[in-house]
Amino acid sequence: MKAKIRLYVDHALAAGQSIPLTKEQAHYLFGVMRLAEGAFVALFNGRDGEYIARVAEAGKRRGILVCEAQSKPLQMPPDVWLCFAPIKKARTDFIVEKAAEMGAARICPMQTEFTNSERIRRDRLQAHAVEAAEQCGGTYVPEVAEIERFGRMLDNWPDDRHILFCDEALVGDKLDFESAAKGGKWAIFIGPEGGFSDAERTRLGAHPLARSISLGPRILRADTAAVAALTLWQKQCGDWQ
Amino acid sequence: MKAKIRLYVDHALAAGQSIPLTKEQAHYLFGVMRLAEGAFVALFNGRDGEYIARVAEAGKRRGILVCEAQSKPLQMPPDVWLCFAPIKKARTDFIVEKAAEMGAARICPMQTEFTNSERIRRDRLQAHAVEAAEQCGGTYVPEVAEIERFGRMLDNWPDDRHILFCDEALVGDKLDFESAAKGGKWAIFIGPEGGFSDAERTRLGAHPLARSISLGPRILRADTAAVAALTLWQKQCGDWQ
Numbered sequence: 501m502k503a504k505i506r507l508y509v510d511h512a513l514a515a516g517q518s519i520p521l522t523k524e525q526a527h528y529l530f531g532v533m534r535l536a537e538g539a540f541v542a543l544f545n546g547r548d549g550e551y552i553a554r555v556a557e558a559g560k561r562r563g564i565l566v567c568e569a570q571s572k573p574l575q576m577p578p579d580v581w582l583c584f585a586p587i588k589k590a591r592t593d594f595i596v597e598k599a600a601e602m603g604a605a606r607i608c609p610m611q612t613e614f615t616n617s618e619r620i621r622r623d624r625l626q627a628h629a630v631e632a633a634e635q636c637g638g639t640y641v642p643e644v645a646e647i648e649r650f651g652r653m654l655d656n657w658p659d660d661r662h663i664l665f666c667d668e669a670l671v672g673d674k675l676d677f678e679s680a681a682k683g684g685k686w687a688i689f690i691g692p693e694g695g696f697s698d699a700e701r702t703r704l705g706a707h708p709l710a711r712s713i714s715l716g717p718r719i720l721r722a723d724t725a726a727v728a729a730l731t732l733w734q735k736q737c738g739d740w741q
Numbered sequence: 742m743k744a745k746i747r748l749y750v751d752h753a754l755a756a757g758q759s760i761p762l763t764k765e766q767a768h769y770l771f772g773v774m775r776l777a778e779g780a781f782v783a784l785f786n787g788r789d790g791e792y793i794a795r796v797a798e799a800g801k802r803r804g805i806l807v808c809e810a811q812s813k814p815l816q817m818p819p820d821v822w823l824c825f826a827p828i829k830k831a832r833t834d835f836i837v838e839k840a841a842e843m844g845a846a847r848i849c850p851m852q853t854e855f856t857n858s859e860r861i862r863r864d865r866l867q868a869h870a871v872e873a874a875e876q877c878g879g880t881y882v883p884e885v886a887e888i889e890r891f892g893r894m895l896d897n898w899p900d901d902r903h904i905l906f907c908d909e910a911l912v913g914d915k916l917d918f919e920s921a922a923k924g925g926k927w928a929i930f931i932g933p934e935g936g937f938s939d940a941e942r943t944r945l946g947a948h949p950l951a952r953s954i955s956l957g958p959r960i961l962r963a964d965t966a967a968v969a970a971l972t973l974w975q976k977q978c979g980d981w982q
Contacts, residue, residue, distance in 0.1 A: 601962060603957065637960045716975055717816065718844055719877045720842055720843075727965055
């Protein structure tokens with residue numbers, strides 16, 4: 501009962517539950533991947549863990565899977581958000597993919613002073629997060645939030661969420677991340693190409709819940725910085741401990 | 742004397758030194774970036790640190806820069822290699838870019854049992870490493886080695902270079918990276934999609950200089966794993982300490 505394919509479905513999962521497939525899912529499983537009736541697929545929906553399901557009906561544009569046993573419990577990622585300024589399309593896609601793989605709980609695009617691309621296709625980015633979750637074996641899909649202005653985001657910032665501010669101006673400094681509060685709710689802030697503006701840096705620096713860290717002596721691209729910061733955080737405060 | 746553009750040149754750098762530009766460099770600086778005579782460019786060659794140079798002659802297909810003062814000393818990265826199995830073209834490019842940004846000293850493509858693309862364009866990958874060094878402010882460019890078979894690589898493995906083996910089979914385990922030897926020479930091994938084969942895992946596991954680490958409870962793509970492993974290594978043993 502080994503499934504090679506993992507599929508995200510927007511449907512409740514439980515032993516014995518029938519899952520109708522969308523046209524796209526049926527096309528992928530039966531047209532592209534050539535699964536036949538009786539084959540196994542791993543399903544998750546972000547809420548009920550992972551189930552092994554059997555193909556009960558396989559059509560060109562439709563199909564039904566039936567859940568057998570739960571193969572993984574729901575594993576929520578630690579409560580860390582990734583707040584980032586969208587960059588060029590391919591790299592923005594990449595950041596979303598990486599955030600999902602690295603176990604961010606929520607992905608928050610933000611518009612900063614130096615953000616070039618103000619529009620994002622939220623649905624497309626969400627699809628990237630789903631695909632990354634399918635790929636990495638996770639049972640949870642982080643939500644991609646609507647883009648929000650940096651200022652408004654901080655105006656409405658929750659009282660209990662720490663901010664890890666990846667400060668380009670600290671390049672070369674060796675700030676002590678070890679002393680960062682473990683546990684609790686966190687958000688990682690990654691600036692756009694060109695970094696945060698002086699006003700934004702001042703605002704973040706003065707925020708009572710924010711602490712700055714350096715990501716080494718080289719200047720990292722935003723997509724590299726996102727993976728590096730999530731690595732440090734997961735290792736120090738998250739589920740890599 | 743602030744330079745917005747950083748350029749890698751294959752020429753000795755010293756105060757007063759004239760640097761003739763290639764056709765491509767002249768086109769980039771004067772055609773694309775529209776620099777005029779008297780403008781400043783930051784130059785590095787991977788050996789002499791970074792110099793601020795002034796445009797002395799600007800032509801369509803040629804130009805001369807004259808070095809003024811050194812703006813950064815040569816900063817060698819710590820002695821860590823990234824050994825990885827090439828994957829799809831875009832992701833292989835990405836791994837090389839990320840390795841350079843993250844301060845790998847040498848980038849070693851390796852052909853494993855599950856490696857799909859056996860051919861790489863070494864010159865093209867080297868150009869990606871140069872571009873990443875230009876971008877990240879580094880003064881060093883890691884060499885991209887010729888691709889080598891996994892077995893032969895280990896047959897000729899240097900006696901004094903530790904191996905950090907990112908083992909997908911350890912997903913979920915919490916191996917203690919803290920106890921890894923600091924200092925000394927290292928190489929990080931990242932497998933291809935599908936991981937290392939059982940024979941390869943056994944060989945790495947038995948290697949006296951190798952230690953395995955887990956990169957958290959989710960399965961990371963090779964490009965994500967490269968950044969995450971370099972982050973952990975730089976933080977623990979390298980120049981992020």
